[in-house]
Amino acid sequence: MAKAKGAIVVDIEKCKGCSVCVSACPAQVINLAAEVNDKGYHYAYMENPDNCIGCANCGVVCPDTCITVYRAKPVTA
Amino acid sequence: MxxxxxxxxxxxxxxxxxxxxxxxxxxxxxxxxxxxxxxxxxxxxxxxxxxxxxxxxxxxxxxxxxxxxxxxxxxxxxxxxxxxxxxxxxxxxxxxxxxxxxxxxxxxxxxxxxxxxxxxxxxxxxxxxxxxxxxxxxxxxxxxxxxxxxxxxxxxxxxxxxxxxxxxxxxxxxxxxxxxxxxxxxxxxxxxxEEIIEKYGDWATTGKTRNRNRNIITSVELSSENMENFNHKLQAKYKKMQEEEVRYESINCDDAEYLLVAYGSSARICQKTVELARAQGIKVGLLRPITLFPFPEKPIHELAKQTKGILSVEMSAGQMVEDVKLSVNGITPVEHYGRFGGIIPSPAEVLEALKSNFLEG
Amino acid sequence: MDIKEIIKEENIVYKKTSVLTDKVMHYCPGCTHGVVHKLVAEVIEEMGLQEKTIGVSPVGCSVFLYDYIDIDWQEAAHGRAPALATGIKRLMPDKVVFTYQGDGDLAAIGTAETIHACNRDENIVVIFINNGIYGMTGGQMAPTTLPGMKASTCPFGREPGQDGHPLKITEIVAQLPGTTFVTRQACHTPAAVRKTKKVLKKAFENQINKRGTSFVEVVATCNSGWKMSPVKANEWMEENMFPFYPLGDIKDI
Structure with a gap:
């Protein structure tokens, strides 16, 4: 069972591959893809999705507002 | 009252x-x-x-x-x-x-x-x-x-x-x-x-309400094609002004053989020059442009047909005279008389200038 | 938990505000402008000001700011944004008016307009992006270029004796009685971005409470002009810009 609590969805075509989100991520979730988008940018993607804690740091620092961040609600017993 | x-x-x-x-x-x-x-x-x-x-x-x-x-x-x-x-x-x-x-x-x-x-x-x-x-x-x-x-x-x-x-x-x-x-x-x-929007349209920046797109006041357009089109639009506007908004006053022009063209305070001086000239039996008229753009090209051109000479009088070294010449388009002589640097010409000296240009020699 | 279970509408914790348009910004990858645009849009959305806010965009890289934030806009001549904002706010005092200007616009060609608007208690917000270089025209020296920093019009580094000194205009406007809130922030880390959003909100609140000019400087990167990667530019900014342009509130009445 994966331990992920969060996830991100990157608008790949809007992403310019600046990698500011990569260094802002505290859990080393994000990296730039080997592939490029239509504009030729190596876009950001979740390389280690299991680590995502949904902290939204990547979305907050993204200059192109192309990251949507999700965080699962804690399950209450 | x-x-x-x-x-x-x-x-x-x-x-x-x-x-x-x-x-x-x-x-x-x-x-x-x-x-x-x-x-x-x-x-x-x-x-x-x-x-x-x-x-x-x-x-x-x-x-x-x-x-x-x-x-x-x-x-x-x-x-x-x-x-x-x-x-x-x-x-x-x-x-x-x-x-x-x-x-x-x-x-x-x-x-x-x-x-x-x-x-x-x-x-x-x-x-x-x-x-x-x-x-x-x-x-x-x-x-x-x-x-x-x-x-x-x-x-x-x-x-x-x-x-x-x-x-x-x-x-x-x-x-x-x-x-x-x-x-x-x-x-x-x-x-x-509300009255402004009603009368002039909803183009101004008054806050983007839900029922319209945002209004943007700008003069920048990097696309050359769009910029040329915009310039065409401006030129059409200026052409419409030229057709519909020309304003001028003509004084003693009906029988005028000589015409003064002057605006503003020069026109006030030239009004007196017309009186002085007529007292001496010289048939002088005055056309006073009220709109300088659009310039009264047509009325000046029409009056040029009946006159032997036109004097453009300005408190400058000769600026409006160029538009007078363009309006007259060579059908009668056009000269300039001006004082400048803060000097105001007298009605008598304007009359002298008219005489020396068109009536002497 | 499976990712598909997480990616659901109800789990969204961060997304683009609807006050930002869908247009892809023309900025270089990693440009701070995008972050500050987003923060302004978020503040406008959260404070419910979309229908009453009028922005004034400058000449410089952010000249097309009006393409990105869905409010009414006026685009000013170089440096004149505070004068436009004065005209707008004086005639429509119930609207919310802000300028968004770069260092060349605000601290060189528009110095007089900046200082006098701030000194007249104009009830507006001034947002000042300071990246120490002219981005749009291709990396020339700015009024805020650091000593020794290279630009295309000081290719061997700015030499104060020849090129003049960098201008700390934010410290100058802080001395003016017309300003109520003067602060310098940055957007190089998530925490810094969150802080900048907080001060922007405060600046807009000051305007609603008719408290005079609020002036928010954001020390920013221009990685293209500085000829660095975006991440490296953030590091360079921390090492070189922050010692000269220290972050924090300079005035808060």
Whole structure:
């Protein structure tokens, strides 16, 4: 069972591959893809999705507002 | 009941601005027009009509405050004199490029440079040919009396809003400083935001409501094709002005064999020259352009057909004479007579100039 | 938990505000402008100001700011934004008015308009992006270029004796009685971005409460002009810009 609590969805075509989100991520979730988008940018993607804690740091620092961040609600017993 | 007052031209501008419901005035002091803002500040219209009056840090700032206010669809104006108007040219080209209505009063003094504080008409080219960079025109009105100083404020606003284009009242130190009897119009209320939208359309930046797209006031367009199209649109607007808005006065022109063309205070002098000439049996008429842009090309061309010579009289080294020549297009001789640097010609010397150019030798 | 279980509408914790348009910004990758645009849009959305806010965009890289934030806009001549904002706010005092200007616009060609608007208690917000270089025209020296910093018009580094000194205009406007809130922030880390958003909100609240001019400087990167990667530019900014342009509130009345 994966331990992920969060996830991100990157608008790949809007992403310019600046990698500011990569260094802002505290859990080393994000990296730039080997592939490029239509504009030729190596876009950001979740390389280690299991680590995502949904902290939204990547979305907050993204200059192109192309990251949507999700965080699962804690399950209450 | 008629309300008559003895006023300076500059004071009449201020009084008329308040009475025609102007929303805002932004200015910077300069001789010989400082009475405009002084009168407004003394009248305190913000307490009565709500009109904003603000002394800016420069003419550059005042014209850009005008830009901001005009972009909100408000009736805003400024006034200055030649050196200050030079500083406003950047703002004026942006205002023309953004298609905003506003009124600018230039009480012209002699130049170039700091020049003199005495009257001149040497800013004609700057006013009617655009003044700043790019292909644009200012609607240019030339008052020849204190009464016209008052009347042209509202006229300038009407034309500015009709065409969404800046309008200039091109006066001079004579008209600005002299005192004459003026009939003042009754106070009009300022228009509400709703009335402005109703009358002029919903283009201004008043806050993007849910029922419309955002309004953007700008003059930038990086696509050359779009920019050429926009320039075509501007030129069509100026052509329409040329067809529909020409204003002029003709005095003793019906039987004239010689014609004087003069505007503003020069026209007042030339009116006397006409009397002097006719007393000597010389049939002289006067055509006084009231709009300098659009220029009264057709009436001048028509009068050229019946005249033996045309003298363009200006307090400049010869600026309007070029437009007179273009209007006449070679069918009769056109000469210029001017005094400048703050010197005002006398009616007699204008008559002498007419004689020496066309009647002697 | 499976990712598909997480990616659901109800789990969204961060997304683009609807006050930002969908247009892809023309800025270089990693440009701070995008972050500050987003923060302004978020503040406008959260404070419910979309219908009453009028922005004034400058000349410089952010000249097309009006393409990105869905409010009414006026685009000013170079440096004149505070004069436009004065005209707008004086005539429409119930609207919310802000300028957004770069260092060349605000601290060189528009110095007089900036200082006098701030000194007149104009009830507006001034947002000042300071990246120490002219981005749009291709990396020329700015009024805020650091001593020794290279630009295309000081290719061997700015030499104060020849090129003049960098101007700390934010410290100057802080001395003016017309300003109520003057602060310098940055957007190089998530925490810094969150702080900048907080001060922007405070600046807009000040305007609603008719408290005079609020002036928010954001020390920013221009990685293209500085010829660095975006991440490296953030590091360079921390090492070189922050010692000269220290972050924090300079005035808060």
């Amino acid at each position: 008629r309300e008559l007052k003895l006023m300076k031209g500059n004071e009449a501008i201020a009084e008329a601005a308040i009475r025609c419901g102007t929303d805002g005035y932004f200015g910077y002091p300069i001789t010989p027009q400082s009475e405009v803002m002084e009168t407004l500040m003394a009248e305190q219209p913000w307490k009565t009509t709500g009109m904003v009056v603000l002394q800016a840090e420069s003419e550059i700032a005042s014209i850009n405050m005008v830009y901001g206010g005009a972009g909100c669809g408000k009736k805003v104006m400024t006034s200055s004199s030649s050196p200050g108007i030079s500083l406003m040219q950047e703002g004026l080209t942006y205002i023309a490029g953004a298609e905003l209505p506003c009124v600018v009063v230039n009480v012209v003094r002699g130049g170039p440079g700091l020049g003199t504080i005495q009257p001149a008409q040497s800013d004609y080219f700057q006013a009617v040919k655009g003044g700043g960079h790019g292909d644009y025109k200012l609607i240019t009105l030339a008052p020849a009396s204190v009464q016209e100083m008052a009347d042209f404020v509202e006229l300038a606003f009407d034309l500015a809003f009709k065409y969404r284009n800046p309008a200039m009242i091109l006066s001079d130190g004579v008209i600005g400083q002299m005192m004459e009897k003026v009939e003042l119009k009754p106070q009009k209320p300022r228009m509400t935001e």
